[in-house]
Amino acid sequence: MASMILSDPSSAASVHRLSFTRFSNSLVFLRRFVGPLHVFSHTAALPRALSLHAPCSSRFITASMAAEPSAKVIDGKSVAKQIREEISAEVTKLKEAIGVVPGLAVVLVGDRKDSATYVRNKKIACESVGIKSFEVNLPNDASEQEVLKYISDFNGEPLVHGILVQLPLPSHMNEQNILNAVMIEKDVDGFHPLNIGRLAMRGREPMFVPCTPKGCIELLHRYGVDIKGKRAVVIGRSNIVGMPAALLLQREDATVTIVHSRTKNPEEITRQADIIISAVGQPNMVRGSWIKPGAVIIDVGINPVEDASSPRGYRLVGDVCYDEACKIAAAITPVPGGVGPMTIAMLLSNTVSSAKRAYNFN
Amino acid sequence: MASMILSDPSSAASVHRLSFTRFSNSLVFLRRFVGPLHVFSHTAALPRALSLHAPCSSRFITASMAAEPSAKVIDGKSVAKQIREEISAEVTKLKEAIGVVPGLAVVLVGDRKDSATYVRNKKIACESVGIKSFEVNLPNDASEQEVLKYISDFNGEPLVHGILVQLPLPSHMNEQNILNAVMIEKDVDGFHPLNIGRLAMRGREPMFVPCTPKGCIELLHRYGVDIKGKRAVVIGRSNIVGMPAALLLQREDATVTIVHSRTKNPEEITRQADIIISAVGQPNMVRGSWIKPGAVIIDVGINPVEDASSPRGYRLVGDVCYDEACKIAAAITPVPGGVGPMTIAMLLSNTVSSAKRAYNFN
Numbered sequence: 001m002a003s004m005i006l007s008d009p010s011s012a013a014s015v016h017r018l019s020f021t022r023f024s025n026s027l028v029f030l031r032r033f034v035g036p037l038h039v040f041s042h043t044a045a046l047p048r049a050l051s052l053h054a055p056c057s058s059r060f061i062t063a064s065m066a067a068e069p070s071a072k073v074i075d076g077k078s079v080a081k082q083i084r085e086e087i088s089a090e091v092t093k094l095k096e097a098i099g100v101v102p103g104l105a106v107v108l109v110g111d112r113k114d115s116a117t118y119v120r121n122k123k124i125a126c127e128s129v130g131i132k133s134f135e136v137n138l139p140n141d142a143s144e145q146e147v148l149k150y151i152s153d154f155n156g157e158p159l160v161h162g163i164l165v166q167l168p169l170p171s172h173m174n175e176q177n178i179l180n181a182v183m184i185e186k187d188v189d190g191f192h193p194l195n196i197g198r199l200a201m202r203g204r205e206p207m208f209v210p211c212t213p214k215g216c217i218e219l220l221h222r223y224g225v226d227i228k229g230k231r232a233v234v235i236g237r238s239n240i241v242g243m244p245a246a247l248l249l250q251r252e253d254a255t256v257t258i259v260h261s262r263t264k265n266p267e268e269i270t271r272q273a274d275i276i277i278s279a280v281g282q283p284n285m286v287r288g289s290w291i292k293p294g295a296v297i298i299d300v301g302i303n304p305v306e307d308a309s310s311p312r313g314y315r316l317v318g319d320v321c322y323d324e325a326c327k328i329a330a331a332i333t334p335v336p337g338g339v340g341p342m343t344i345a346m347l348l349s350n351t352v353s354s355a356k357r358a359y360n361f362n
Numbered sequence: 363m364a365s366m367i368l369s370d371p372s373s374a375a376s377v378h379r380l381s382f383t384r385f386s387n388s389l390v391f392l393r394r395f396v397g398p399l400h401v402f403s404h405t406a407a408l409p410r411a412l413s414l415h416a417p418c419s420s421r422f423i424t425a426s427m428a429a430e431p432s433a434k435v436i437d438g439k440s441v442a443k444q445i446r447e448e449i450s451a452e453v454t455k456l457k458e459a460i461g462v463v464p465g466l467a468v469v470l471v472g473d474r475k476d477s478a479t480y481v482r483n484k485k486i487a488c489e490s491v492g493i494k495s496f497e498v499n500l501p502n503d504a505s506e507q508e509v510l511k512y513i514s515d516f517n518g519e520p521l522v523h524g525i526l527v528q529l530p531l532p533s534h535m536n537e538q539n540i541l542n543a544v545m546i547e548k549d550v551d552g553f554h555p556l557n558i559g560r561l562a563m564r565g566r567e568p569m570f571v572p573c574t575p576k577g578c579i580e581l582l583h584r585y586g587v588d589i590k591g592k593r594a595v596v597i598g599r600s601n602i603v604g605m606p607a608a609l610l611l612q613r614e615d616a617t618v619t620i621v622h623s624r625t626k627n628p629e630e631i632t633r634q635a636d637i638i639i640s641a642v643g644q645p646n647m648v649r650g651s652w653i654k655p656g657a658v659i660i661d662v663g664i665n666p667v668e669d670a671s672s673p674r675g676y677r678l679v680g681d682v683c684y685d686e687a688c689k690i691a692a693a694i695t696p697v698p699g700g701v702g703p704m705t706i707a708m709l710l711s712n713t714v715s716s717a718k719r720a721y722n723f724n
Contacts, residue, residue, distance in 0.1 A: 193566055197559030200609070201601045204555055229624045237612065239563045247562070250599065253624040255631065262591045262615040269617065 056284050056321035069323075072223070072331040074298070076215070079222050080341035084129050087348050091130035094352070094361060102355035104162040104188065104347075105134035105154040109142055109173070115166050122164070125344050131351055134160055144173045148181050155183040161358055162188030162351035185358070188350040190214075191240060199247045207357075208350045213245035215342025216277050216298045217252070223331060225275065225296050228253040233273035235259045235266065235286065235319065241279035241300055249275070266290070278319040288324030297325055297332040300339045418646050418683035431685075434585070434693040436660070438577070441584050442703035446491055449710050453492035456714070456723060464717035466524040466550065466709075467496035467516040471504055471535070477528050484526070487706050493713055496522055506535045510543050517545040523720055524550030524713040547720070550712040552576075553602060561609045569719075570712045575607035577704025578639050578660045579614070585693060587637065587658050590615040595635035597621045597628065597648065597681065603641035603662055611637070628652070640681040650686030659687055659694040662701045 094100050104126050108119050119135065126133040134157075136150045147169075154160045163186045169175050184192050190199075190208035198204040220227060232254040236242035242258060249256045254275065259266045270276060270290040278286050279300035291297070301319030318335035325332050333339055356362070456462050466488050470481050481497065488495040496519075498512045509531075516522045525548045531537050546554050552561075552570035560566040582589060594616040598604035604620060611618045616637065621628045632638060632652040640648050641662035653659065663681030680697035687694050695701055718724070 193559030193563055194556045195559065196562050197555030197557065200558050200562050200605055201555055202599065202605070203601070229626050231626075237564065239565070243562055243564070250620060253622075255619065255621060255625040257617065257619040258612065259617060260615075263617040264591050264593075 056287065056323050069326040071297075071326040071329040073326075074219050074223055074296075074331050074333040074338060076219060076333055076338040077341045079219060080215075080345040082222075083218070083342075083345040083349065084125075087131075087345070087352055088129040090352050090356075094355060094359075095130070098359055098361060100355055100359055100361070101130065101132050101159075102162075102352045103132040103134060103157075103160045104164065104351045105136070105157075105160045106164050106166060107136050107138070107147060107150055107154075108166045109138045109147060110140040110170050112168075115168075119166055122344065122347070125348060126351075129348055131348060132159065140170050142170075144178065147173065147178055151178065151181045155181075155186060158358075160186065161354040162186055162347075164189055164347070186354060188347060188354060190244070190350065196239070196244065196247075199244060199251070202251075208354070209248065209346075210240055210244045211343045211346035211350065212241045212279075212300060212339065213248055213277075214346045214349075215339055216241075216245055216300065217248050218342060218346065219298060219333065219339070220275065220296065223296075225331070227275065230254050230274040231272050232256045232275040232277070233259055233270045234277045234279070235270065236279040236281075236300075238279060242277075245277045245279065245300075249277070276320075280319050282319055283317045284319070284321040286320040286325070288321065288328050291325055291328045293328050294330045295328075297329045298339060299333050299335055302335055302340060418649065418685045431688040433659075433688040433691040435688075436581050436585055436658075436693050436695040436700060438581060438695055438700040439703045441581060442577075442707040444584075445580070445704075445707040445711065446487075449493075449707070449714055450491040452714050452718075456717060456721075457492070460721055460723060462717055462721055462723070463492065463494050463521075464524075464714050465494040465496060465519075465522045466526065466713045467498070467519070467522045468526050468528060469498050469500070469509060469512055469516075470528045471500045471509060472502040472532050474530075477530075481528055484706065484709070487710060488713075491710055493710060494521065502532050504532075506540065509535065509540055513540065513543045517543075517548060520720075522548065523716040524548055524709075526551055526709070548716060550709060550716060552606070552712065558601075558606065558609075561606060561613070564613075570716070571610065571708075572602055572606045573705045573708035573712065574603050574641075574662060574701065575610055575639075576708045576711075577701055578603075578607055578662065579610045580704060580708065581660060581695065581701070582637065582658065585658075587693070589637065592616050592636040593634050594618045594637040594639070595621055595632045596639045596641070597632065598641040598643075598662075600641065604639075607639045607641065607662075611639070638682075642681050644681055645679045646681070646683040648682040648687070650683060650690050653687055653690050655690050656692045657690075659691045660701060661695050661697055664697055664702060 091102060094102065106119050106122055108115055123133045123135065134154070138146060151163060154163045163182045165178055165182065167175065169178060179191060182192070184194050184207055187195060188208055190206065190210040195206040195208055198206040199209065227249060232249045234242050234246040234249065234256065237258050237260045246256045246258050257269055259269055263269065267290045270286065271292050273292060273295055275296050276286065276291070277298045277300065281301050281303055283303035283305050297320055299318035299320040302316050303318065304314045305317050306313065307315040316336050320332070322332065322334065453464060456464065468481050468484055470477055485495045485497065496516070500508060513525060516525045525544045527540055527544065529537065531540060541553060544554070546556050546569055549557060550570055552568065552572035557568040557570055560568040561571065589611060594611045596604050596608040596611065596618065599620050599622045608618045608620050619631055621631055625631065629652045632648065633654050635654060635657055637658050638648065638653070639660045639662065643663050643665055645665035645667050659682055661680035661682040665679050665681070666676045667679050668675065669677040678698050682694070684694065684696065
């Protein structure tokens with residue numbers, strides 16, 4: 001489930017893959033990641049951008065890291081399950097109290113198999129918690145006007161409380177125009193600049209928080225991790241994960257630094273952090289030596305690396321070298337099964353919040 | 363001029379004064395700053411929030427700091443003058459080419475003498491570069507609807523390219539409602555959340571950048587300070603200076619940390635910075651020991667401190683202990699005469715940009 005969600009080209013794992021190519025130990029991956037923003041081919045079993053080799057070598061292992069794994073595993077799969085149950089209960093309550101069923105509309109353009117899979121998964125997730133899903137499938141040669149017409153209809157449709165445009169769109173369409181057409185009250189992805197602006201500003205509240213960074217913070221909350229006054233480093237500055245994650249940490253009174261492709265000493269800066277959120281799409285980039293003992297690590301990356309022992313020929317790893325990190329961190333999310341399952345749970349959560357807000361229901 | 367502009371309650375120096383009271387060496391100022399957001403009384407000569415004592419003591423002075431001042435002085439007054447001349451030339455060009463005169467409308471509510479002074483200064487500055495200024499003065503008991511009506515009129519008025527609502531508004535008005543009513547194409551203050559969102563997002567462009575942080579970055583540019591790849595620390599996280607300054611530095615590929623009232627070790631973090639922008643309103647808070655040798659310092663604070671030797675009984679100092687800093691930094695803005703004069707120059711610049719955009723004039 002996690003891998004399917006996180007290989008969604010509109011989600012965290014893939015979009016900032018291109019932006020983080022100057023770390024010294026990641027240059028080897030540069031060419032592999034200059035390609036389409038999605039990771040998996042929609043036809044083949046093998047990922048397009050598969051890394052041949054991304055081991056966690058032992059050269060950075062220190063005495064403290066040589067110990068047995070001691071980090072608490074932040075189990076996103078289990079938390080996401082719990083959140084879905086809570087959402088399901090909320091949906092029931094909403095229906096019983098005022099007869100309203102939250103609705104999520106998904107607009108899919110073209111015949112990409114991967115996109116169709118992601119949309120189907122979202123639909124299944126909606127149905128599992130009682131959210132009604134609406135779907136429009138348009139052919140690849142549909143016009144931008146047609147897409148805008150459907151968005152406009154969903155904007156005006158009271159049964160729809162969230163609208164999601166499945167990315168990528170065909171190349172003849174202006175993605176920004178189309179995303180901007182989703183009314184802010186139904187922008188459950190939370191990517192509208194007005195939402196981001198409100199997220200950045202003190203004293204303002206966004207309508208929605210983008211799903212993946214919201215999932216990261218939710219994991220910290222549910223595992224009782226103090227954020228206030230802590231040093232936090234966010235690795236990666238994408239619009240959909242790194243930047244909003246930094247704004248969220250800042251809102252909770254962390255002292256935040258964003259480390260990115262132009263940062264000269266990422267290892268040294270990251271080692272100061274009590275909380276690390278990594279969202280760059282570089283397999284095993286964050287080594288044990290980057291981590292302060294006792295830090296809490298949220299690993300957003302989902303990176304395929306070659307693995308002959310796997311029936312698929314590859315396995316998924318995070319941005320953080322898990323084997324090294326789990327010996328030095330206080331807590332860490334696994335990949336898969338960490339942040340991945342949280343993204344869709346937060347999408348459901350945003351949809352229900354939107355429905356409640358539309359009817360002023362608390 | 364600078365002191366008048368920067369004591370403007372809608373400007374940098376005053377608004378975040380309240381938010382930064384937990385630094386160990388600033389607790390003494392706490393009570394003094396829990397008061398109206400504006401610094402100067404509109405009737406008396408003495409500032410309301412005057413600090414009795416804010417010396418740069420010698421206890422932090424190290425060997426390197428004991429040297430003679432060596433920092434280059436970043437002369438905001440002179441840069442602002444040059445920018446005004448450039449703006450004046452642009453205004454002439456715009457008028458000669460297409461007959462358009464940029465217009466700035468200022469809405470003033472109530473009879474505060476300080477607000478009247480700031481509005482008058484803005485008007486004079488506009489006239490000095492050929493920008494037409496429009497002004498509405500409403501009585502203190504005007505209704506919110508009346509103010510909104512004037513804003514709506516200015517929104518629709520083609521001769522007006524920028525609208526500025528003088529703050530503070532009378533307490534019976536909802537400031538956020540009123541500011542949000544200014545159409546984004548004329549929001550020359552750049553405080554609209556949509557502008558801030560675009561500023562935060564990669565690949566998006568704000569219509570306007572807030573004037574004071576824009577002035578800070580302009581000073582760095584005009585003094586040839588490299589930003590890309592540098593460590594930057596912004597002290598203070600206000601919506602109008604600290605936060606947008608951090609976003610601007612981030613857009614220019616600095617590695618940015620925001621230090622704020624909940625930061626546990628501000629001195630240690632600030633000492634890592636190649637570029638420091640301080641905007642907290644705490645006199646002399648940033649000591650020599652906070653500064654890395656060779657750092658560049660932009661000091662946004664304008665703080666009145668008691669000075670018996672001054673005819674006014676006080677003088678203005680920055681957030682940074684200038685005497686210590688100028689011996690260790692590579693370059694520093696003085697207070698007054700640093701960032702202060704840049705704010706109004708950027709307001710004029712935003713107004714002209716708006717007029718040019720309205721007529722698609724490059």
